[in-house]
Amino acid sequence: MLERELSMRRGAQFSEEGNDDDESKTRKHISFAVRVTKLMGRIGVLWPLILLFLTLLFVSIAMHSRHLVCVSSYEPYSRMNFFGIGDLESDFETLGVPWCRSKHGRTVEWTSKDLLKGLEEFVPIYESRPIKNNMYGMGFDHSFGLWFITRWLKPDLMIESGAFKGHSTWVLRQGMPDKPIVSLTPRHPEKYLKKGPAYVDGNCTYFAGKDFVDFRSVDWGKVMKKHGITDVNQVLIFFDDHQNELKRLKQALKAGFRHLIFEDNYDTGTGDHYSFRQICDQFYIRGGGHSCFRDSDEARIRAKRKKFWEKAVDIEELCGPEEAWWGVRGEMRDDFNHSNKAISYGEHFKNSRFLESVLDVYWELPPVAGPSLTHQTRYDPGRAHSPIVEDGRYGLFQRLGLTRLEKSVFNGYTQMVYLQISKPGS
Ligand SMILES: C[S@@+](CC[C@H](N)C(=O)[O-])C[C@H]1O[C@@H](n2cnc3c(N)ncnc32)[C@H](O)[C@@H]1O
Structure with missing residues (x-):
């Protein structure tokens, strides 16, 4: 009216x-x-309401205009900030995921479809594991990765370095039920049996306890002969011993091994040993190379992400003395960080060139599922590949049986990596 x-x-x-x-x-x-x-x-009495409406309208326009004007590669993060951490579908890889280039650009034979099929098969196997609480050992993501790669490669002999209570030995056994295992670990897994669950394999040669020998010092020729192995291509090595991975690679090369899996492939600025992810974090790779400038875009984004993800690293943590960001604050760590050595950027660069010169394949296991499904809170998705089951696909997550697992088993992802070493002279 x-x-x-x-x-x-x-x-x-x-x-x-x-x-x-x-x-x-x-x-x-x-x-x-x-x-x-x-x-x-x-309309006198309506004034407070009108004022409130106008204020909200103004704030909303201001926030959206920022999104329209600042179109950056980190846009998904601002979206995440705006809506909360539930909306993370496209948040993976936003900070870049450094990777190691191989000599001929080859990659693995398996596809994401194979990984999905594998997951379906592996969930019930994992549920039957003897060690239900494997704190300080592998969680679900890496157990799946180790099982999947083992089953795909079908090695005649499996070697592991670092067994703890024996969970990884059990996973290898599920991958290849009839093939021998060699396990190098200072404390024999049977020792843990006195206190609780552990796994000791019947077809495994243990170099443990008083018989412990470090991988570097094993007479591999003798071990191969004992197991009737004539082709080193048929041997799979699994390292979970927290040693400098470059050091382990050189030792494996010396013995002629070509198929290597490393459990803890720590990101730059994290972890207790120098890893391949760290080695390949170089300026010429997307997501590689960093600036210690405190006011850069990267610094701002890292600071925000640290609030959401426990293992995210901000610029203060990333950068050591004299702006050294490579490895961990310019250090090459080794042996659970019991030993560490400052290295120059030049040396770090040379390490990556060496690695590329012997590499046929570098493949990082993606996380099994997105954080809105697993509720993991540790690794930063911005530095990880897109997961096998993407955020939002709850139906699939449930169909695969992943809802039956405890949340804590998804908290141990550290970019497990499979390396295939090139044949000499190739
Ligand atoms: C993280 S735990 C391994 C976890 C195990 N793979 C699992 O999935 O449950 C690391 C293990 O490496 C062992 N270790 C330490 N130094 C080692 C070395 N030089 N060679 C082999 N294993 C070593 C430790 O005693 C410990 O059992």
């Missing part, structure tokens, strides 16, 4: 204005002022 009344007056005013320009201007102003005063009188 108010609107009808106003429009009738508007019509009357318009016809009067046509008579005299100057007068009409004055009359128009008077008429407008009168109208506003009257209107304000009528």
Whole structure:
């Protein structure tokens, strides 16, 4: 009704204005002022509501205009910030995921479809594991990765370095039920049996306890002969011993092994040993190379991400003395960080060139599922590959049986990596 009344007056005013320009201007102003005063009188009680509405409208426009103007590669993060951590579908890889280039650009034979099929098969196997609580050992993601790669490669002999209570020995056994295992670990897994669950394999040669020998010092020729292995291509090595991975690679090369899995492939600035992920974090790779400038985009984004993800690293943590960001604050760590050595950027760069010169394949296991499904809170998705089961695919996550697992088993992802070493002379 108010609107009808106003429009009738508007019509009357318009016809009067046509008579005299100057007068009409004055009359128009008077008429407008009168109208506003009257209107304000009528809606007096509604003022607080109108003000609130206008404030909300203004804030909303301001926030959205930032999104429209600042189109950056980190846009998904601002989306995440805006809506909370539930909306993370496209948040993976936003900070870049450094990887190691191989000599001929080869990759693995398996596809994401194979990984999905594997997951379906592996979940019930994992549920039957003897060590239910494997704190300090592998969780679900890496157990799946180790099982999947083992089953795919079908080695005649499996060698592991670092067994702890024997969970990884059990996983290898599920991958190849009839093939021998060699396990190098300072404390024999049977020792843990006194206190609780552990796994000791019947077809495994243990170099453990008083018989412990480090991988570097084993007479591999003798071990191969004992197991009737004539082709080193048929041997799979699994390292979970927290030693400098470059050191382990050189030792494996010396023995002629070509298929290597490393459990803890720590990101730059994290972990207790120098890893391949760290080695390949170089300026010429997307997501590689960093600036210690505290006011950079990267610094700002890392600072925000640290609030969400326990293992995310901000610029203060990433950068050591003299702006050294490579390895861990410019250090090459080894042996559970019991030993570490500062290295120059030049040396770090040379290490990556060496690695590339002997590599046929570098493949990082993706996380099994997105954090909105697993509720993992540790690794930063911005530095990880897209998961096998992407965020939002709850139906698939449930169908695979992953909802039956405890949340804590998804918290141990550290970019497990499979390396295939090139044949000498290739
Ligand atoms: C993280 S735990 C291994 C976890 C195990 N793979 C699992 O999935 O449950 C690391 C193990 O490496 C062992 N270790 C330490 N130094 C080692 C070395 N030089 N060679 C082999 N194993 C070593 C430790 O005693 C420990 O059992």
